[in-house]
Amino acid sequence: MARSDLLLSLVRAGAMGDQILFRKTVEAMAAEERAKQHHVLADRLLENVRSLPNNTQALHPVVGEQLQSLFYEIVPRRSLQDLILPEAVLTACQELLEEQHRMDLLRSYNLEPRHRVLLVGPPGNGKTALAEALAEGLTIPLIQVRYEGIIGSYLGETSQRLKRLFDYVRTRRCLLFFDEFDALGKERGDIHETGEIKRVVSSLLMQIDDLPSHVVVVTATNHPELLDRAVWRRFQIRLTLPAPSPKALEEWFRRFEARIGKPLGFAPRILAEKLKGLSFAEVEEFCMDVQRRYVLSLPQEDLKPIVAERLKQWKLRYNPPAAEQGAKKDGKKKTSVNLS
Ligand SMILES: Nc1ncnc2c1ncn2[C@@H]1O[C@H](COP(=O)(O)OP(=O)(O)OP(=O)(O)O)[C@@H](O)[C@H]1O
Numbered sequence: 090m091a092r093s094d095l096l097l098s099l100v101r102a103g104a105m106g107d108q109i110l111f112r113k114t115v116e117a118m119a120a121e122e123r124a125k126q127h128h129v130l131a132d133r134l135l136e137n138v139r140s141l142p143n144n145t146q147a148l149h150p151v152v153g154e155q156l157q158s159l160f161y162e163i164v165p166r167r168s169l170q171d172l173i174l175p176e177a178v179l180t181a182c183q184e185l186l187e188e189q190h191r192m193d194l195l196r197s198y199n200l201e202p203r204h205r206v207l208l209v210g211p212p213g214n215g216k217t218a219l220a221e222a223l224a225e226g227l228t229i230p231l232i233q234v235r236y237e238g239i240i241g242s243y244l245g246e247t248s249q250r251l252k253r254l255f256d257y258v259r260t261r262r263c264l265l266f267f268d269e270f271d272a273l274g275k276e277r278g279d280i281h282e283t284g285e286i287k288r289v290v291s292s293l294l295m296q297i298d299d300l301p302s303h304v305v306v307v308t309a310t311n312h313p314e315l316l317d318r319a320v321w322r323r324f325q326i327r328l329t330l331p332a333p334s335p336k337a338l339e340e341w342f343r344r345f346e347a348r349i350g351k352p353l354g355f356a357p358r359i360l361a362e363k364l365k366g367l368s369f370a371e372v373e374e375f376c377m378d379v380q381r382r383y384v385l386s387l388p389q390e391d392l393k394p395i396v397a398e399r400l401k402q403w404k405l406r407y408n409p410p411a412a413e414q415g416a417k418k419d420g421k422k423k424t425s426v427n428l429s
Pocket residue numbers: 171172173174210211212213214215216217218219268309311369370371373
């Protein structure tokens with residue numbers, strides 16, 4: 090039996106002749122039924138909305154193309170507790186989860202939960218991991234968009250594939266994740282030349298606007314400066330995931346020691362100081378390096394010499410000798426790390 094808030098919304102849509110509300114409500118009901126494994130009922134509900142004006146635009150069949158080439162479906166494993174997040178980010182995420190969990194109550198007051206999130210921040214500091222943790226908190230799959238499957242060079246192809254993707258996701262409870270969201274604006278020469286990129290981006294934004302609130306859409310970018318105001322405006326929750334502060338790094342090392350059940354031989358505060366400037370992803374790599382060397386040097390018990398030796402190696406990696414630095418002058422800028 091559908092929930093009372095959805096039934097009320099359906100009646101309201103009928104009374105007002107509001108086809109968009111009607112379609113969104115039926116899609117929410119179908120998503121609920123699918124979650125209960127009532128696939129036949131979910132499909133039959135959707136058959137009814139497919140004939141509505143908004144949905145009649147037939148898709149041009151893209152020959153030999155599978156829906157699966159448009160996204161990866163991931164079962165989330167990481168939770169919010171696994172991440173080290175600024176307080177404000179954690180609070181915003183908990184609020185989002187609460188609104189999604191208690192959407193019946195919100196709907197009974199004619200309110201919808203927020204469901205459009207924009208994550209910004211330098212690479213390797215948890216944008217993808219946070220999208221996964223949100224999906225885990227909602228016990229829904231993470232649908233990660235595959236740009237190589239979405240972006241086509243023929244006129245209309247990209248918009249058509251995006252429409253297929255959105256038609257699929259809107260019928261189930263899921264978290265739709267666009268990593269490197271800005272990439273859509275600067276892909277393949279061909280779509281630029283035809284001026285199609287503008288049409289693609291505006292159709293994408295319209296599709297995002299039109300998503301029912303049971304689909305959480307999370308977009309991530311390392312280049313917020315490339316997004317225009319129209320894009321920013323779409324997202325009800327905008328969060329910055331910064332590079333780790335010294336306190337966050339200390340916490341990282343504390344958790345790592347607890348996980349491996351051994352002290353690293355240096356105080357977390359000292360390690361945080363020495364590795365200041367690295368991203369979470371790089372610190373994780375450092376710790377994995379230490380752990381690998383430790384396992385291979387067993388039965389040696391003490392981690393301190395291994396950590397000290399790895400610190401030296403990482404120092405060379407991030408602060409290479411002057412001659413090498415000269416050779417790299419034109420290359421990518423490297424993080425400068427203390428490691429003294
Ligand atoms: N805030 C964090 N707390 C704990 N671990 C983190 C955090 N951020 C990143 N990590 C670790 O670093 C790894 C890489 O992070 P992630 O892929 O989420 O970064 P990203 O911001 O999405 O990077 P990119 O912009 O390159 O896609 C994660 O798998 C996780 O193990």
